[in-house]
Amino acid sequence: MAYELHYWPTIQGRGEFVRLALEAAGAPYVDVARTADDSGQGEAALMRTLQDRHQPHPPFAPPFLKDGGLIVGQTAAILHYLAPTLKLVARSEQARVWTQQIQLTIADMVAEAHDTHHPVGTGLYYEDQKPEALRRAKEFCHERMPKFLNWFESIVVRNPAGPRHLVGGRLSYADLSLFQLVEGLRYAFPKAAEKVLAKTPGVIDLHDRVAALPKVAAYLQSERRIPFNEQGIFRRYPELDV
């Protein structure tokens, strides 16, 4: 049975980390909210699950995954759950927990990237918090981005199995997620990101290697890949690229 991915239909957002894993593994899945409503799918199906009062394990928010009767929410938990089946994580408990740790650190950086355009509140428009966004973006670009990317560089360089992957000698979902993080940073902060990435060649190499994987390359060229836009987590507001 195909997996059901439930996520907002018009943005990459956090759902993209799950999409990339499913696509890279060639796993069958339905992107529910992007499927026609009259098929019983669509955003209405996502909302039905979210609001189902009889669901004992309701997700707090999208993305969530349905695998038969099982529902899993939280991006990092979804990836941790899917990875053994998709062969996107090594088998040992130690490798699984290290991969998860990297994913959670990527998630932390993604949240901080989001907060550059919404520092005061997610319920307000960007236009209502522009001066605050600029202050926050400065700290993000000058302090946080180097700190995070240097950490990713250090772990890819130190990987005992070599710098072709983050964990061991094969592709994991952490590699895919780091690729997506770099994509997002380059989209949102083209100048600031290039400046920092110039000092993290291992991260760039890993990004390029993931982009060249046949299944990933085909996905990125397809209509299934939603373009970045100004409703997602990574937004190109030139005034914040400082």
Place this chain on the structure above:
Amino acid sequence: MAYELHYWPTIQGRGEFVRLALEAAGAPYVDVARTADDSGQGEAALMRTLQDRHQPHPPFAPPFLKDGGLIVGQTAAILHYLAPTLKLVARSEQARVWTQQIQLTIADMVAEAHDTHHPVGTGLYYEDQKPEALRRAKEFCHERMPKFLNWFESIVVRNPAGPRHLVGGRLSYADLSLFQLVEGLRYAFPKAAEKVLAKTPGVIDLHDRVAALPKVAAYLQSERRIPFNEQGIFRRYPELDV
């Protein structure tokens, strides 16, 4: 061998979620940065590990756990790793992933609670972002706190094994973490939290049940429990309790 917990010595912070799990399970551990420097421990030992250039799996930030030669960072990953040994999670993969999902949602709320006093940047003082903090705190108290706490209420009420626990019929680290979240909200936002918690009796009952567990009660009375203060994640700034 005793676990080594590495975390900042003067705040509860994210380390507290790990401390609570270790304490509730009666597991032997050393709170490294709070142990005398001249024993080779202390904050210097934490910094040594953090800055060790030969460490293949360096943590990005505290808290991190050392279990013999293994190092695990990221609070949710530490708990996920420890829980089977500490008997703080059910055995099935499905229960483990659900427990993790709850923990990650608690972590999201903790991050938002932190951002009420540091919306513009973690590198700046609270005093340099007070107007922004007030705007963010208003959204947190009026929108986010009810949304999160209602979700916790719904999952405790819907637990098929009964509302005494979040997952199944026995204590898990998610219960301990929800207890700590309620403690933090009550400390930082006494008025706003009471208002919301009045509508989530299941969450309060669970909190009280955890507080009454003999090992937890003993820990809370001990000097090992650091009091809340204005350097941690949860800070009592009365002007933000709106």
